Amino acid sequence: MSQICSFISLSLDGCYADANGEMSWAHNQDPEQAAFTRSNASGESTLMFGRTTYDMMASFWPTPAAEQMLPDVARAMNASPKIVASRTMTTASWRNTTIEPDLIDACRKLKSGSGPDVVVLGSGSIVAQLMNASLLDELQVMWTPVSLGGGKRLFDGVTRLINWTVVETRSFKATGNTFIRYQPA
Numbered sequence: 140m141s142q143i144c145s146f147i148s149l150s151l152d153g154c155y156a157d158a159n160g161e162m163s164w165a166h167n168q169d170p171e172q173a174a175f176t177r178s179n180a181s182g183e184s185t186l187m188f189g190r191t192t193y194d195m196m197a198s199f200w201p202t203p204a205a206e207q208m209l210p211d212v213a214r215a216m217n218a219s220p221k222i223v224a225s226r227t228m229t230t231a232s233w234r235n236t237t238i239e240p241d242l243i244d245a246c247r248k249l250k251s252g253s254g255p256d257v258v259v260l261g262s263g264s265i266v267a268q269l270m271n272a273s274l275l276d277e278l279q280v281m282w283t284p285v286s287l288g289g290g291k292r293l294f295d296g297v298t299r300l301i302n303w304t305v306v307e308t309r310s311f312k313a314t315g316n317t318f319i320r321y322q323p324a
Contacts, residue, residue, distance in 0.1 A: 140252075140253070141250050141252055141253070141255065141256050141257060142256045142257070142276040142277065143187075143246055143249065143256070143257045143258075143274055143275055143276050143277075144256065144257070144259070144275070144276055144277035144278070144279060145259040145260075145266045145269070145275060145277070145278050145279060146258060146259070146260055146261075146279040146280075146281070147259075147260075147261055147262075147263065147278075147279070147280060147281070147293065148162070148261075148280075148281045148282075148283055149280050149281070149283065149293060150164065150165075150282075150283055150285050150286060150287045150290070151282065151283070151285065151286050152286045152288070152292075153292045153293055153294060154287045154289070154290035154292050154293075155261065155263040155290075155291055155292075156263070156291040157287045157289070157291075158288075158289045158290045160191075160291070162195075164283060164287065165281070167283070167314050168314065168316075169311060169312075169313035169314050171311055171313065172313075172314060172316060173209070175309070175311070175318070176209075176212060177209070177211045177212055183219075184219065184257060184258045185220045185222060185249070185254065185255050185257045185258070186220070186222070186257075186259075186260055187221070187222045187223075187257050187258065187259045187265065188222070188223050188224070188260060188261065188262050188265070189224055189225070189261075189263075189264055189265045190223060190224075190225040190228055191262075192261040192262040192265075193223040193225070193228075193233075193236075195261075196233075196261075197232060197233040197236075200212075200213055200216040200217055200233070201213075201217055201233055217233075217234065217235075218235070219235065220235045220236075220237070220255075221233060221236040221237070222236070222237050222239050222245065222257070223237070223238050223239065224239050224240075224242040224245070224265050225238055225239075225240065226240045242265060242268055243268065243269075243272050243274070246269060246272070246274045247274065250274065263291055263292075263293045263296075264296055266278070267295070267296030267297050268296065270299075270301055271297060271298055273323075275323070276322065276323070277306075277320060277321065277322050278303065278321040279318065279320045280318070280319050280320075281316055281318050282316065282317045282318075283314075283315075284315040284316070302323070302324035303321040303322065303323060303324060304321065304322050304323075304324045305319060305320070305321060306320045306321065306322050307319070308320075
């Protein structure tokens with residue numbers, strides 16, 4: 140049975156994007172965190188995005204700049220199968236991409252199959268929908284020591300109580316970022 144997990148960067152006040160939809164505050168990596176990111180991206184899994192995150196990722200990862208900056212991550216991102224959860228998108232330019240208009244139905248089918256695990260990157264509204272439907276098996280958060288004072292909060296769309304268990308933590312001293320892996324209790 141496939142598992143669905145999420146990896147998302149959050150500010151200390153729980154935002155995955157600021158009030159303008161900007162996420163540059165989350166891209167402060169040191170060499171130790173970059174190595175962690177490379178090792179985390181090396182697994183075989185299907186990537187899932189919402190439309191906004193897909194557009195952002197598709198505009199960067201297939202480019203020569205991505206290949207030069209993070210070659211291992213770029214290769215993995217470009218080679219992986221990708222799913223975009225969107226009711227309005229009709230075509231996808233990034234290779235290995237499937238458009239799925241019914242997120243919950245698609246995830247139920249994925250979880251009941253024997254395919255690779257699914258990793259939702261960013262896509263806060265997708266993560267909240269999966270939490271509400273009890274389809275998220277793991278939440279991986281890179282907490283960044285910044286307060287945005289407002290923006291898109293991950294848990295704003297969650298409509299039920301969810302208890303979490305901490306499975307792993309890791310701190311990055313140069314940036315102050317802290318990675319925490321949670322599973323529903």
